[in-house]
Amino acid sequence: MSAENPRVEDFLAPEEYPAWHPAAQGLAQDLPGESGAYASTRTATPYTGKASAAAVSSRDDGEVAEAAEPARQSKYTSRRNPNLKKGFRKPPAKYAARSPFAPAIGAASAPDNETPQRKRSQPLFREGSALNEPVTDEEMLVQGVTPMPEKRGRGGKEPESEFTRAKNIVLNQLAASPKSRAMLEKKLVEKEISAEVIEDILNRFEAVNLINDAEFADMYVRTRMNVKKLSRSAIRRELKTKGVEGELAEIALEQRTEEDERADAHELVRKKLRPSMNLGDRAEKEKVMRRLVAMLGRKGYPAGLAFSVVREEVEAYACEMGMASEDSYFSYD
Structure with a gap:
């Protein structure tokens, strides 16, 4: 020890210091040497914000000791490699050679003959x-089972057959509203489906x-007579345009009787009469x-x-509203 840097430990013996003094425990004071640098052999521990296992712990008897084993660094506190770009992961070696980006990731492209083949699926x-033996399409047709279409690769889609396209057209038409056979046939012809497939x-x-x-026809007649109040002749003409005529149409029209027609005609005329109509004036009355x-x-x-329904309703409405009727005669052309 040089005279320029005296230490307290040089003047007193360790047993002469009080118990709380570090020198009494055999610890020497770290002072800079002649070169100005500390001669301590301790390794500096970087500050991490957490108590390390090497920190000094106090005991009940007042003695101070250091942990023998330093704390292990957690994987969450390890520094990230700055050479790796964020969001990029290097593929495994077995896929690196087959990747189209092999030159970019530093892997050599594998020849075509060295590309590993996929494992064949095990039998079910x-x-x-x-049950593992394949069944031909002819055998499936004999058993009444429609053969499954062949599976295609990821790159392409199997073209839709004419039969499948026609089936989808019919299903879409029936889902929108009920249709007759003639209406569906007309739609398929517009879609350029062959006559055999139609x-x-x-x-x-029809079989199902x-x-x-x-x-x-039964549904159509019931709808048109309840909603539109059409007569039998008008509904018959509309059914003919839908492709339903003859016996099928007459059977469906049986639910439309003459009494129902007359009652609906009275209801239609009654809804059209208004108090603003001057039924007392003959010219206005004939016009109405x-x-x-x-x-009708x-x-x-x-x-x-x-004519008879209109005359009855107009006369009854005129009497109800107190309108004087000059003449109830009306000639229908």
């Missing part, structure tokens, strides 16, 4: 079972009762009656029925 059933697909749908002209008769004629009612 136990070895030796007859006949086949329509027969299949998805196409039923009798039920279609002609318009009402024409309205557009709905298919006969001229005689339309």
